[in-house]
Amino acid sequence: MREEKILIVGLNHDTAPVEVRERVAFDRTVLTESLRRLRSLPSVEEGVILSTCNRVEVVAASADEEAAFREIRNFLAEQESVKGQRGLEGHLYEYSGDPAVRHLFRVAASLDSMVVGEPQILGQLKEYYVAAHEAGTIGAILHRLFHRSFSVAKRVRTETAIGSGAVSVGSVAVDLAKQIFDPLDDKSVMLIGAGETGGLVARQLQRAGVSSLMVTNRTFERAVELADQFRGTPLRFEDFHRYLKIADLVVGCTSSPEALLQRETVEKVLKERKHKPMFFIDLGDPRNFDPRINELGDVYLYNIDDLKGIAQQNLQERSNEAQKAEEIVDEEVAGFLRWLDSLDQVPTIVALRQKMEEIRRGELEKSLSTSLKGLSEKERQALEDMTSAMVSKILHAPITRLKKQSEEQDEAFYIDALKKLFDLEEK
Amino acid sequence: MLAVFWRALHVGPYVTSLGGIVMDVTLLKITAVFYLLATGSFVIYLVLLRDLFPRLSPLLLLGGFLAHTAALGVHFFQSGGYPAVTQFREALSLYSWLMVAVYLLVQLKYRVTVLGCFVAPLAFLMTLGAFASGAGIGELPAGLKTYWLPVHVTLAFLGNAVFALAFAVSLMYLLQEYQVKNKKTTVLQKRFPSLERLDRLNYIFLVWGFPLMTLGIISGSILARVQWGNYWSWDPRQITSAITWLLYGGLLQGRAAAGWRGRKAALLTIVGFAVVLGYFLWGGSVFPSRHRGTFE
Numbered sequence: 001m002r003e004e005k006i007l008i009v010g011l012n013h014d015t016a017p018v019e020v021r022e023r024v025a026f027d028r029t030v031l032t033e034s035l036r037r038l039r040s041l042p043s044v045e046e047g048v049i050l051s052t053c054n055r056v057e058v059v060a061a062s063a064d065e066e067a068a069f070r071e072i073r074n075f076l077a078e079q080e081s082v083k084g085q086r087g088l089e090g091h092l093y094e095y096s097g098d099p100a101v102r103h104l105f106r107v108a109a110s111l112d113s114m115v116v117g118e119p120q121i122l123g124q125l126k127e128y129y130v131a132a133h134e135a136g137t138i139g140a141i142l143h144r145l146f147h148r149s150f151s152v153a154k155r156v157r158t159e160t161a162i163g164s165g166a167v168s169v170g171s172v173a174v175d176l177a178k179q180i181f182d183p184l185d186d187k188s189v190m191l192i193g194a195g196e197t198g199g200l201v202a203r204q205l206q207r208a209g210v211s212s213l214m215v216t217n218r219t220f221e222r223a224v225e226l227a228d229q230f231r232g233t234p235l236r237f238e239d240f241h242r243y244l245k246i247a248d249l250v251v252g253c254t255s256s257p258e259a260l261l262q263r264e265t266v267e268k269v270l271k272e273r274k275h276k277p278m279f280f281i282d283l284g285d286p287r288n289f290d291p292r293i294n295e296l297g298d299v300y301l302y303n304i305d306d307l308k309g310i311a312q313q314n315l316q317e318r319s320n321e322a323q324k325a326e327e328i329v330d331e332e333v334a335g336f337l338r339w340l341d342s343l344d345q346v347p348t349i350v351a352l353r354q355k356m357e358e359i360r361r362g363e364l365e366k367s368l369s370t371s372l373k374g375l376s377e378k379e380r381q382a383l384e385d386m387t388s389a390m391v392s393k394i395l396h397a398p399i400t401r402l403k404k405q406s407e408e409q410d411e412a413f414y415i416d417a418l419k420k421l422f423d424l425e426e427k
Numbered sequence: 428m429l430a431v432f433w434r435a436l437h438v439g440p441y442v443t444s445l446g447g448i449v450m451d452v453t454l455l456k457i458t459a460v461f462y463l464l465a466t467g468s469f470v471i472y473l474v475l476l477r478d479l480f481p482r483l484s485p486l487l488l489l490g491g492f493l494a495h496t497a498a499l500g501v502h503f504f505q506s507g508g509y510p511a512v513t514q515f516r517e518a519l520s521l522y523s524w525l526m527v528a529v530y531l532l533v534q535l536k537y538r539v540t541v542l543g544c545f546v547a548p549l550a551f552l553m554t555l556g557a558f559a560s561g562a563g564i565g566e567l568p569a570g571l572k573t574y575w576l577p578v579h580v581t582l583a584f585l586g587n588a589v590f591a592l593a594f595a596v597s598l599m600y601l602l603q604e605y606q607v608k609n610k611k612t613t614v615l616q617k618r619f620p621s622l623e624r625l626d627r628l629n630y631i632f633l634v635w636g637f638p639l640m641t642l643g644i645i646s647g648s649i650l651a652r653v654q655w656g657n658y659w660s661w662d663p664r665q666i667t668s669a670i671t672w673l674l675y676g677g678l679l680q681g682r683a684a685a686g687w688r689g690r691k692a693a694l695l696t697i698v699g700f701a702v703v704l705g706y707f708l709w710g711g712s713v714f715p716s717r718h719r720g721t722f723e
Contacts, residue, residue, distance in 0.1 A: 275686055310610075
């Protein structure tokens with residue numbers, strides 16, 4: 001077995017509250033410096049820092065597991081103490097070897113995310129990998145580990161439906177809007193009320209392409225404020241009915257005790273619109289819109305419970321898919337560990353010698369039984385000696401180099417290259 | 428179904444005895460295989476939410492189309508240069524070929540891959556039907572050997588092919604609308620275009636299909652004059668065509684003037700197509716028509 005091991009020390013949304021995560025988080029602007037500091041730890045041979053709002057992790061390769069764990073723990077503690085407080089105990093997890101590989105693969109595949117299947121983590125992982133690569137703190141092992149983790153993530157994404165289905169109220173609303181309207185960018189939204197969820201949904205709709213937004217609120221000042229925030233148009237509350245006919249999506253998020261819109265009103269509006277479809281999203285408590293609105297043709301009404309129900313259902317589907325994804329991860333971990341084991345230098349050298357010897361013997365025998373058939377025993381012996389000497393001289397430099405390299409960090413790189421160049425992968 | 432397909436592929440001895448048509452039957456077999464593969468690929472696309480290769484399904488259909496074109500070409504020359512539609516199988520073959528052609532054009536312009544999930548299996552079944560109902564080249568009555576025949580057949584079939592697609596998007600519209608309205612989520616939803624898009628496609632197909640159908644009817648009545656002596660003779664075939672024409676014309680007018688759309692438009696489209704289809708499949712035996720060829 002080779003000596004270098006893959007280690008991970010970190011904390012995530014499960015093990016640490018947001019205050020702690022924020023304190024440990026690495027500043028993107030001084031990341032290179034932090035990486036170099038990490039690499040300068042005596043036992044750390046390769047290192048990558050991953051720092052998102054849900055996790056802070058150090059991935060390292062080291063020959064001395066115990067010491068490296070200790071150093072990285074201190075490294076993270078220092079990082080935290082810079083910002084004033086202390087106390088990471090109980091928040092950190094540590095993995096080495098097999099479990100560390102599995103952990104990184106799970107992170108990349110978004111199996112360890114707060115919202116399983118969310119797609120951002122892979123991009124973030126790539127970013128931090130590139131940063132470490134540019135800072136020169138990455139070697140053959142982590143290089144291969146990260147690349148493997150990217151392809152694991154890709155496999156999971158194509159072979160399972162883990163990322164499909166919206167899982168937040170806002171994204172469910174956007175999905176529904178997309179099932180009704182296409183394109184979204186010529187549609188307009190009317191936001192009624194200043195509720196937080198309403199703002200969230202409006203923002204998501206805007207991000208999805210909706211360009212025009214009207215905002216109304218009982219107090220006009222608040223409507224102006226909100227309109228400013230969303231770059232929309234404020235409407236007086238008394239007037240909003242008049243503008244309904246130009247609204248394709250209507251989001252209600254007030255705590256008004258009585259319904260703001262009755263079926264009859266919408267029916268009239270619909271006639272004025274020549275039955276262009278309307279999508280009502282009722283986020284109010286109690287309900288803002290008369291539920292009978294949904295009985296009208298070309299009108300679709302969803303309330304907050306409907307949206308939450310769909311999100312919940314999608315989440316359930318994701319966790320079913322996660323099961324499949326875990327199996328893929330298992331497979332990939334096994335494959336990676338096989339590669340890692342194969343990086344041991346002794347068997348590589350043996351294999352290289354064997355290969356050369358096979359070639360030498362093969363060619364020699366071929367010649368001796370054909371073109372050099374008439375050689376005497378003595379001549380044969382001379383030929384034997386000569387070819388042997390050639391092979392060992394050719395191999396001398398690379399093997400010495402390799403043995404010397406084992407004290408340096410690039411060993412894995414050379415072994416890997418050697419195996420590829422001479423086609424030494426075991427059959 | 429597989430058994431039928433298998434049998435269809437093994438009409439060998441029967442076919443070879445007919446000599447000349449071996450070639451186009453072989454090509455038609457290749458066509459059927461392509462359509463079947465395309466069907467599988469589209470189903471995987473629709474239900475498993477997976478693109479085998481992003482554009483494989485339409486390409487398989489294109490492959491089938493090319494083989495089909497060759498088959499029809501061979502058949503065309505063997506039949507003496509007239510579209511051979513005197514037999515059910517010939518008509519099925521020609522119609523499915525036009526439908527696939529229209530789909531491929533639509534796919535090129537509007538990228539509604541999901542429509543292929545309707546077109547591919549239908550094209551496959553029709554090609555299969557062409558095998559199942561025998562082989563051979565039908566004899567064309569002497570009176571029909573006029574240039575109005577290919578014109579009429581092409582226009583009428585093309586119009587109907589476009590309406591078949593309008594029918595498909597209307598069905599999809601109703602399904603999608605039902606799902607959104609009743610807050611049901613199914614796997615289909617993820618692949619279906621938005622309601623607005625389906626509605627727009629319905630309109631586009633109507634706008635293209637209606638003039639084709641109109642011209643088909645006009646050229647048909649000219650043929651009727653040649654064959655039967657009258658432009659209009661209250662033949663059941665003429666009556667069903669007229670009903671559908673009025674329905675689609677009314678719908679087109681309603682869309683433009685009264686803002687009919689969505690569900691109403693989808694339902695009318697379906698009814699209009701059902702009238703045509705219904706007469707093709709069953710009506711002919713109840714109200715026999717003098718309309719020669721095809722669906723008798």
